[in-house]
């Protein structure tokens with residue numbers, strides 16, 4: 001993580017950036033060590049010609065016992081917070097605002113300035129409990145020239161009357177964060193057409209997750225063969241790879257993940273294999289054997305025959321699989 005942070009600082013320096021905007025979750029309040037903060041502070045001091053503007057996030061709140069409040073940051077570091085949510089840089093003709101949760105942002109009076117809004121929150125998602133939710137619609141009335149966002153770990157840009165730029169985390173933190181990770185580097189202009197931001201990869205590793213579908217697989221060798229083909233096709237060697245085995249195995253055979261793992265010859269940085277295969281049902285035999293299982297299969301086949309909808313068919317077939325599994329093993333492999 002510190003290496004990636006150093007990369008970001010180097011990029012800032014090479015770019016001779018006027019501003020470095022950090023939209024929250026720079027560190028984890030409960031776990032961060034003072035030595036880490038000292039490292040970060042020293043790096044900021046290395047780019048004294050750049051103004052570093054930070055806003056707090058949900059992992060690094062601005063509270064009385066926080067490093068934001070207590071640490072002696074270099075003079076080029078500006079930490080915005082509620083109560084001190086605006087900083088005007090006359091020399092850059094730029095004003096930077098912090099979007100305080102729950103407080104409406106009045107459109108900036110100083111329209112001659114380049115007005116930048118920094119926010120940390122959930123954009124355009126209405127389901128469930130969200131941290132600091134805000135919509136593109138609300139943001140469109142802010143009159144901002146540029147909106148820098150944090151919280152979501154994936155990179156995206158949302159175009160609108162006031163476009164939102166979310167670089168994501170410079171380094172991915174888990175298999176649920178696939179794809180490239182980096183920062184945004186470029187120019188912000190009062191004339192939005194001239195604003196030019198480019199995604200710059202900074203991540204040291206990449207999480208790659210995909211499925212390998214087996215069809216009536218009979219042996220560990222066969223499973224390993226399919227995985228080897230898929231892994232070989234990857235053009236990345238430094239990836240953290242998670243493969244889910246899906247599809248079917250022949251009835252009676254189950255995959256030995258350790259044995260399969262030992263047969264993967266191409267080295268990747270990290271490989272994790274998950275088994276989500278299901279046994280291929282021998283329908284004819286199940287019906288012939290009769291009993292509760294046979295009766296269940298017969299009933300399900302009837303329903304499948306009657307069903308006309310594609311989605312319903314999928315569910316019924318899955319129900320047939322799960323039902324037989326439950327009756328045979330007393331548990332279901334999801």
Ligand SMILES: [Mn+2]
Nearest residue numbers: 025057058151
């Ligand atoms: Mn966050």
